[in-house]
Amino acid sequence: MGISAVVLTLLIFQAGMFVGYRKAAFTYRFGDNYYRAFGNAGPGERFFASRGGPFPGGLIEGHGVAGKIVSINLPTFVVTGPDDIEKVILIGDGTRIRRFDTTLSSSDLKVDDFTVILGSPNDNSQIEAKLIRVLPPPPNFEELNIRKP
Amino acid sequence: MRESEKIEPLAQLRRNILVRISQEERRRARAFLFVSVTVAPLSVLGTVFSVRYMLRGFYQSSFYDYFSLLFSDPDIIFTYWREFVLSLAEATPFIGITVSLITIGILLVSIRIFANNLRKGSLIPKHL
Numbered sequence: 676m677g678i679s680a681v682v683l684t685l686l687i688f689q690a691g692m693f694v695g696y697r698k699a700a701f702t703y704r705f706g707d708n709y710y711r712a713f714g715n716a717g718p719g720e721r722f723f724a725s726r727g728g729p730f731p732g733g734l735i736e737g738h739g740v741a742g743k744i745v746s747i748n749l750p751t752f753v754v755t756g757p758d759d760i761e762k763v764i765l766i767g768d769g770t771r772i773r774r775f776d777t778t779l780s781s782s783d784l785k786v787d788d789f790t791v792i793l794g795s796p797n798d799n800s801q802i803e804a805k806l807i808r809v810l811p812p813p814p815n816f817e818e819l820n821i822r823k824p
Numbered sequence: 825m826r827e828s829e830k831i832e833p834l835a836q837l838r839r840n841i842l843v844r845i846s847q848e849e850r851r852r853a854r855a856f857l858f859v860s861v862t863v864a865p866l867s868v869l870g871t872v873f874s875v876r877y878m879l880r881g882f883y884q885s886s887f888y889d890y891f892s893l894l895f896s897d898p899d900i901i902f903t904y905w906r907e908f909v910l911s912l913a914e915a916t917p918f919i920g921i922t923v924s925l926i927t928i929g930i931l932l933v934s935i936r937i938f939a940n941n942l943r944k945g946s947l948i949p950k951h952l
Binding site for chain 2: 690691694697698736737738739740741742756757758771773791793794795805806808810
């Protein structure tokens, strides 16, 4: 009983490290690319600082996003989620786009569409989409989109 | 040891010891009762706030949206199960869950302490 509890605790700890490392790495790269793109090249920690340290703003999810499309420039488009961060989504050859039970092409995506995207982050801090599910926006999406400071 | 060297205890000794133990148990039970009566309402309040914080975390994260993919696109989720699990893990509000579990644990422990000491207090006779 005691040993199994210790093993379970270690497994949970290891899982936390695994997920936390990936989120932190994505957040760091995201911050790095952000400042590089906007002409204020600097280390990713500036991004942490601008978010009030690593915890108040939280680390950024790198394996998916759910939110509204704000701009499209195929093969990429930008989605802003409940954390109010604009994430760049890359559509690849294997990306499947669905609305209800129909399969769409990337040209069917429109600005203001509410999407749930599953994918994996790349080195350019883009999310390489595996699945893009177009959904009707949740009723309280606008309210949730404004995160409290 | 010879018979004459045996020390004869006082006749009241057993009774005095039992009375003293009983008093000490009652004193401890009262202290635990006081602490649990103070902690229980606070932990109820903490539980309400922490559960609300946790639910808000769930709503503000994209957890439900990712989870709904399991029902809408099970074939793709089966293929990309790793991305799905990681996206769920990243969206789970662990701080809210941890705080809620801690406050619920404190509430349960304080209720248990309260019940134990209330029972113990009532079982101890006032005068032995």
